[in-house]
Amino acid sequence: MGDNKNFVKEITNIDEDIAQWYTDIVRKAELADYTDTKGCIAIRPYGYAIWENIQNYTDKLFKETGVKNTYFPVLIPESLLQKEKDHVEGFAPEVAWVTEAGGEELEEKLCIRPTSETIFTTMYSKWLSSWRDLPFVYNQWCNVLRWEKETRPFLRSREFLWQEGHTIHETEQEAKERTLQMLEIYKNVAEKLLAIPVITGIKTETEKFAGADATYTIEAMTYDGKALQAGTSHYFGQNFTKPFDVKFQNREGKQEYAYQTSWGISTRLIGAIIMAHGDNRGLKLPPKVAPTQVVIIPIAMHKEGVKEKTEEIYNKLKTKYRMEIDLREQVSPGYKFNDWEMKGVPLRIEIGPRDIEKGECILARRDNNEKITVKIEELEKQIEEILEKIQNDMYEVCKKRIEEKTTIAHNLEEFQANINKEQGFIKAMWCGNAECEAKIKELTSAKSRCIPFNQEHIGDTCVCCGKKAEKMVIWGRQY
């Protein structure tokens, strides 16, 4: 009482044990919970609302570029999966199979989709005949299943929600442009909606998607300086369209195989929000994606006129912002403050008898604990400005973290020292040889995150073997 040393008693300290902290947030903020199905979580309303906000924002951007939504089956026959060699080799270990149904063993077993390139491509072969049909720019919002050994809510569960876009095009160039266009949308989602700055670039041969010619990625950094792949966009060339026979008659009247892409973001983004923004008070949500942007808490609710005034303000503002009003009678205001802070609500309005007398109320920011007093008539304008400021400030905090935790290494000794110091990203030159990549991973547990578009010249020799190197690679330990 009064003494608030037990203030965060229910949440593990983020600096002492971030893994446990993460699990605490997921459960205590009621984002998700473990189920009786191993590795699969139940996403609760508050967590799902975040996903819906991500969906709405992203889907709108997709559609502006001509994406059309579809739905394909969750079951894929084994024969389809087998058609592209690299793809099946990449996914086989983590695929779940349906072998029996209706009390009988199936003639051909069906896999539960880990991703849907094979079935999209199969259907495309039926639907495509002329260059005039192209492009197909289809997407689906769905679930997929990957039999992960080690799971963690949102960041790596066996079943997860995502969107997967699958496109085919008349020309190589058009497909490549689409790949990069979608990556740009993902960067927009991460940075503008989630306030998470990302590094964009291309994956190395070792790290690219099974069956792709090129994999592009957006890479985020977590609170503790680890890397988190937040979205990927792939260019396939004709790798799938050839074995799946996706042909069209081109402008010259000849048969040609289409050029293909795919791209996805998943509920992992919710994990990214938790890991990038959270602190010892709990979850911290950027206003644009927060299911509740403003919570209004009456003080001394039983006093004359307090409840009425609070409801009046709530009713006025709720058409403009995603609002909650906390009228619970059984808990104190202090409890409510902490409760909503743990749930990451960006802005809180406190209003009590003293404020009402003066025609004021208090605005408290979740991101930096700042409290200001504002006139009630200026509330609406103030909220708009502050929410925008919170969104920007949260982005800047993460941006600063990336800058602080990104270091340069010219040799393996520097590399190891830097990564051991505080995780983070390492910028280092690389010769292009997969053996060097493997050696670095072995010695430092860091993998190549990407070859960033934003290249810097930091040397002429490979950080590992010392031979000539032209490309700067971002390295890091990952979630």
Added chain:
RNA sequence: CGGGGCAUAGCGCAGUUGGUAGCGCGCGUGGUUUGGGACCAUGAGGUCGGGGGUUCGAAUCCCUCUGCCCCGACCA
């Protein structure tokens, strides 16, 4: 798949040399409260993760299975 932990009320835990289960929080009800996790009263809630064994008797000892968490290897 390796290494390490854990499993007792919704959550966090205690339970001694084996004797048939308790505490805190939360929850229900009634009341008093309300400016940073309020209080009083009174209730409800458990085949001690599953199976086997030892024993007159097992939450406790032994075997086994399962699940979860963490650290590695593999992946969105």
